Amino acid sequence: MCNKTRLFFIHGELMNTLFPIEPMLPAGFYYISEFLSESEEVYLVNTISSIGLHTFHFQGYEAKRKVASFGYDWSFDKRTLSKGQNIPPVLNPLIDKVAKYLTVTPDDFKEVLLTEYPVGSVINWHRDAPPFDIIAGISLLTDCVFKLRPHDKKKQARSSVISLPVSRRSLYIMRGESRTEWQHSIAPVKNIRYSITLRTLKDAF
Numbered sequence: 638m639c640n641k642t643r644l645f646f647i648h649g650e651l652m653n654t655l656f657p658i659e660p661m662l663p664a665g666f667y668y669i670s671e672f673l674s675e676s677e678e679v680y681l682v683n684t685i686s687s688i689g690l691h692t693f694h695f696q697g698y699e700a701k702r703k704v705a706s707f708g709y710d711w712s713f714d715k716r717t718l719s720k721g722q723n724i725p726p727v728l729n730p731l732i733d734k735v736a737k738y739l740t741v742t743p744d745d746f747k748e749v750l751l752t753e754y755p756v757g758s759v760i761n762w763h764r765d766a767p768p769f770d771i772i773a774g775i776s777l778l779t780d781c782v783f784k785l786r787p788h789d790k791k792k793q794a795r796s797s798v799i800s801l802p803v804s805r806r807s808l809y810i811m812r813g814e815s816r817t818e819w820q821h822s823i824a825p826v827k828n829i830r831y832s833i834t835l836r837t838l839k840d841a842f
């Protein structure tokens with residue numbers, strides 16, 4: 638279920654070493670530290686600050702985090718996918734960079750979600766929305782603890798939780814088993830954190 642080998646990228650190539658490391662990550666989960674330069678981070682933080690985010694609501698509950706969604710938006714309440722506002726062109730340099738890294742086309746990213754986590758806020762355990770395929774997450778402003786646990790309740794135990802330190806300016810990728818068989822959450826953040834989540838759509842949607 639887990640990659641028992643170390644995964645890292647050299648010049649965009651995914652490499653495996655023979656040496657197991659902790660934490661072991663679910664299959665399909667990749668983490669790339671320092672994906673962005675400091676100046677790219679400043680550009681994106683200024684961009685997000687200039688875009689109006691709104692409080693996230695879920696089943697009548699108001700979360701502390703704020704969001705803005707562009708492209709296709711999944712409503713967790715209605716369980717429907719709808720076309721929202723166009724993706725702002727100011728985000729194109731980031732989308733191009735992530736697309737190049739993953740060898741997909743920029744247009745494959747059909748949703749961009751901007752999220753602001755105020756101090757102490759979280760995202761609770763969940764699997765990503767069903768219509769999406771590849772999830773690419775960029776972290777800005779502060780580090781966080783990104784947690785993964787099996788989706789199957791029978792496999793959930795304290796010992797099955799993986800806690801991965803995720804640094805500002807990093808990129809994580811979730812696809813395959815890490816999307817379907819695992820849930821993820823983010824522990825309360827110590828400082829304000831922004832994230833940018835890029836999503837491709839499954840062929841069926």
Ligand SMILES: O=C(O)CCC(=O)C(=O)O
Nearest residue numbers: 750752760765774832834
């Ligand atoms: O902020 C993040 O990196 C996680 C975002 C996430 O899990 C979500 O929007 O469903």
